[in-house]
Amino acid sequence: MTFARPDHISDVDTLPRMPTWVTFARVETPEDVAFLSGAALNHLHVVLGHEEVPQALLRDRLALRAAEACMVFSGRPERAGELRDAVHLLRPGDLPGPAGETCLAWRRAVELPVSIKALGRALPASKLGQIAAWLDAGKGAPVTRTAMVLEAVLTEAPRADVASLVLADAALAQTFGWDHLVPLLAAGLKHADLRKQGDDLRLACHRALILSAVEAVRLSADLARRAAHLKAVAPKLRAKGADAAVEMFLTCDAVAPLALPLPDRAARRLCDRLVDLGAVRELTGRDTFRLYGV
Numbered sequence: 001m002t003f004a005r006p007d008h009i010s011d012v013d014t015l016p017r018m019p020t021w022v023t024f025a026r027v028e029t030p031e032d033v034a035f036l037s038g039a040a041l042n043h044l045h046v047v048l049g050h051e052e053v054p055q056a057l058l059r060d061r062l063a064l065r066a067a068e069a070c071m072v073f074s075g076r077p078e079r080a081g082e083l084r085d086a087v088h089l090l091r092p093g094d095l096p097g098p099a100g101e102t103c104l105a106w107r108r109a110v111e112l113p114v115s116i117k118a119l120g121r122a123l124p125a126s127k128l129g130q131i132a133a134w135l136d137a138g139k140g141a142p143v144t145r146t147a148m149v150l151e152a153v154l155t156e157a158p159r160a161d162v163a164s165l166v167l168a169d170a171a172l173a174q175t176f177g178w179d180h181l182v183p184l185l186a187a188g189l190k191h192a193d194l195r196k197q198g199d200d201l202r203l204a205c206h207r208a209l210i211l212s213a214v215e216a217v218r219l220s221a222d223l224a225r226r227a228a229h230l231k232a233v234a235p236k237l238r239a240k241g242a243d244a245a246v247e248m249f250l251t252c253d254a255v256a257p258l259a260l261p262l263p264d265r266a267a268r269r270l271c272d273r274l275v276d277l278g279a280v281r282e283l284t285g286r287d288t289f290r291l292y293g294v
Helices: 030-048 055-073 080-088 097-111 116-122 128-136 142-156 161-176 191-195 198-236 242-249 264-276
Strands: none
Touching (some): 030 142, 030 161, 116 128, 116 161, 142 191
């Protein structure tokens, strides 16, 4: 089952807001939860169809949040700042460590269109046939299929939290007909939810996806506004390679000056200029090894 995308709308201010009856409704029965998760996901589906939303940037930002949730599940202390450092401060030949591996897995999962091969790149410890079998374990409506895939992976590999959540989100994306995986489930679940089964797990997934879809819609609107401002100030940038640098900011959660297609000093000046223009933010609070993002 797939759902057709809506036509694009040109005005950022026309991005639809999540209805208040979804965000503030009292949820009392499993039927209520299922209805609200369906409404929230459908609304997110509409928002994702708007070209004003910087899709790659949104996915990368949600991937960071999913990685952060996985750190909580595993009892590790790393949060967004440490996860960014674990990835962006890596040098050739360095090992990323557990936090870096988790963050890289989520980032790789959202980079390419959903496919068995792409998921195998994100989850190198899993065999492609195994990934295909897990995805085939899910049947039915979007959240039902998502919960079934999550349960299938965790039943066979109880400690594979990252793989189970990546594949569950992949199943959701396939059901909705989204080209890319959109990380939603991890940020809304509690660790105890991953040990549930059957109807209890499905109910937990419904609840988690309500929370995550609401947040994803809010983040989409915020990033659309920020991206529009960055595009508006881009003509003021004189540095050679500025256009390519702006494109990196529009697709990546965080960018190190050294990664920009400019000489080191020019890259740092460009980042400072974008901060002055209110187009990007410095994300670390450090004097050195800074990272910047929309």
